[in-house]
Amino acid sequence: MSSESLNLTLRIWRQDGPNAKGGFRDYKLNGVSTHMSFLEMLDVLNEQLIEAGEESVAFDHDCREGICGACSLMIDGKAHGPDQATTTCQLHMRRFHDGDTITIEPWRASAFPVLRDLVVDRSAFDRIIQAGGYVSVNTGNAPDGNAIPVPGTVQETAMDAAACIGCGACVAACKNASAMLFVSAKVSQLAVLPQGKAERGERVLSMVAQMDEEGFGHCTNTSECEAACPAEISVDNIARLNREYVRASLVSGK
Amino acid sequence: MDVLCKILSIPATLLAKVPGIGPIVKVCCTSVGQKILMALTGLSLCGFLVAHLAGNLNLFAGEEAFNGYAEKLHSLGPLLAMAETGLFGMFVLHIGLAVSTTAMSRRARTNQYEEKNSKQQGFILPNGGASNLMLVTGLIIFAYLVLHIIDMKLNLRGFESGDNKFQLVRNVLRNPMNGVFYVVAILALGVHLTHGVTSACQTLGISHPRWNKLIRILGVLFAWKIAIGFISLVVWAYATI
Numbered sequence: 001m002s003s004e005s006l007n008l009t010l011r012i013w014r015q016d017g018p019n020a021k022g023g024f025r026d027y028k029l030n031g032v033s034t035h036m037s038f039l040e041m042l043d044v045l046n047e048q049l050i051e052a053g054e055e056s057v058a059f060d061h062d063c064r065e066g067i068c069g070a071c072s073l074m075i076d077g078k079a080h081g082p083d084q085a086t087t088t089c090q091l092h093m094r095r096f097h098d099g100d101t102i103t104i105e106p107w108r109a110s111a112f113p114v115l116r117d118l119v120v121d122r123s124a125f126d127r128i129i130q131a132g133g134y135v136s137v138n139t140g141n142a143p144d145g146n147a148i149p150v151p152g153t154v155q156e157t158a159m160d161a162a163a164c165i166g167c168g169a170c171v172a173a174c175k176n177a178s179a180m181l182f183v184s185a186k187v188s189q190l191a192v193l194p195q196g197k198a199e200r201g202e203r204v205l206s207m208v209a210q211m212d213e214e215g216f217g218h219c220t221n222t223s224e225c226e227a228a229c230p231a232e233i234s235v236d237n238i239a240r241l242n243r244e245y246v247r248a249s250l251v252s253g254k
Numbered sequence: 255m256d257v258l259c260k261i262l263s264i265p266a267t268l269l270a271k272v273p274g275i276g277p278i279v280k281v282c283c284t285s286v287g288q289k290i291l292m293a294l295t296g297l298s299l300c301g302f303l304v305a306h307l308a309g310n311l312n313l314f315a316g317e318e319a320f321n322g323y324a325e326k327l328h329s330l331g332p333l334l335a336m337a338e339t340g341l342f343g344m345f346v347l348h349i350g351l352a353v354s355t356t357a358m359s360r361r362a363r364t365n366q367y368e369e370k371n372s373k374q375q376g377f378i379l380p381n382g383g384a385s386n387l388m389l390v391t392g393l394i395i396f397a398y399l400v401l402h403i404i405d406m407k408l409n410l411r412g413f414e415s416g417d418n419k420f421q422l423v424r425n426v427l428r429n430p431m432n433g434v435f436y437v438v439a440i441l442a443l444g445v446h447l448t449h450g451v452t453s454a455c456q457t458l459g460i461s462h463p464r465w466n467k468l469i470r471i472l473g474v475l476f477a478w479k480i481a482i483g484f485i486s487l488v489v490w491a492y493a494t495i
């Protein structure tokens with residue numbers, strides 16, 4: 001068989017609903033093109049399942065170009081598969097070998113309950129954003145360009161943090177199921193900019209409180225999140241969150 | 255574990271209602287606040303280790319020097335008692351917080367992965383490096399601590415000492431079981447601090463891309479300087495008659 005096409009065994013987590021007991025099912029999939037993306041490979045599997053009259057495998061996806069954060073999947077024990085800085089939708093089947101068995105699991109965290117098969121409920125992230133991940137001070141009309149001077153390095157820092165697509169790989173990869181990388185990116189992107197500084201104290205306190213409320217774990221600084229992050233968010237953001245937190249707990253008005 | 259945490263959190267919930275300090279107590283109960291306290295107590299304990307090792311290195315200077323140091327230390331009386339109480343408090347806090355944060359994180363993932371692999375590379379230690387060995391090494395240190403106090407401070411097991419700290423220390427260390435256990439525990443301490451010092455800096459927000467490598471190197475150097483220092487005392491006990 002040429003290297004253009006793979007015969008695979010897929011070990012996939014199947015679970016009928018949030019409260020159903022799940023388990024692994026093995027599927028054989030032959031003739032997978034190495035040019036396919038990982039999600040296209042699952043599409044092919046689902047077509048076969050539907051033709052055979054079986055339930056298709058549920059998995060999250062939307063943009064399929066690495067910007068929306070909808071796709072997930074623990075692939076052979078690694079969030080978004082073996083590549084660095086890659087989402088599952090950007091992962092290609094040429095990363096795998098003919099005859100491989102690929103284990104596919106949903107993100108596992110108490111705060112991300114499984115809804116069905118590989119789909120988990122990530123609304124905990126939305127509630128953390130609702131707790132303070134925004135700027136609410138009324139700024140009036142749009143200011144003139146460059147009316148608020150922001151140094152280039154600060155812009156870069158904010159943009160790097162804002163690259164977070166909220167996929168949850170940091171939580172999935174962390175041994176503590178901690179959401180610190182996500183929360184720290186969302187705190188940082190606003191805390192370093194003048195428009196976000198006004199509410200920085202309240203913001204970090206509220207978002208951390210919500211993070212705990214949702215049942216995420218604590219941060220051991222293993223940096224596994226950084227390695228798993230498709231947007232290459234740095235753990236330096238976690239240090240910034242900690243700084244913001246110390247500052248806020250000592251002097252914030254709350 | 256959950257019940258234990260609930261009971262342990264009672265004083266904190268009460269303190270959180272006190273005006274003035276209330277908000278600070280409240281933030282100390284969050285995951286981030288607890289971790290900050292852990293880092294502060296951990297670093298304070300590192301300070302103790304430096305002082306303790308510095309004092310004990312007097313063993314190399316001989317019987318007279320070491321006994322002189324021990325006497326001077328004990329002549330501090332109430333000051334020493336205060337320091338010891340503080341130290342005890344640090345340990346209780348550090349361990350209590352270790353249990354509390356670990357419990358929090360166990361609850362955060364109740365269904366385990368069938369397969370889990372690291373996306374990081376280049377670990378010397380097994381199991382994903384020192385950061386994944388904090389609780390195990392911490393517990394070894396704790397067991398060691400208990401034995402250490404039983405023998406060195408209280409001498410409950412009745413080692414030959416002739417009312418002399420120098421002789422006592424040497425006889426305790428020369429017991430082969432003790433010697434092996436001490437070395438193992440100190441190695442565990444080295445591993446604990448290999449991650450601990452750098453981690454504490456990160457937890458306290460001391461981080462900058464320009465300095466992080468240096469902080470890491472200094473942290474690891476500190477950890478193993480301390481460890482080698484203490485192990486040298488065990489070696490000394492066997493090397494001298």
Ligand code: HEM
Pocket residue numbers: 219220221289290292293295296297299300303348349352353355356388389391392393395396446447449450451453454455457458
């Ligand atoms: C001389 C004794 C000790 C010293 C100097 C020490 C020091 C430290 C330091 C500096 C940290 C890093 C804090 C941070 O990451 O922010 C740490 C973490 C930790 N310590 Fe200790 N420690 C000692 C004893 C213990 C003991 C007896 C335990 C018992 C269980 C323990 C359990 C832990 C745990 C579990 C962590 C990791 C926390 C996490 O997951 O983030 N330590 N320690």
Ligand code: FES
Pocket residue numbers: 060061062063064065066067068069070071087088089090
């Ligand atoms: S589907 Fe949008 S990031 Fe993968």
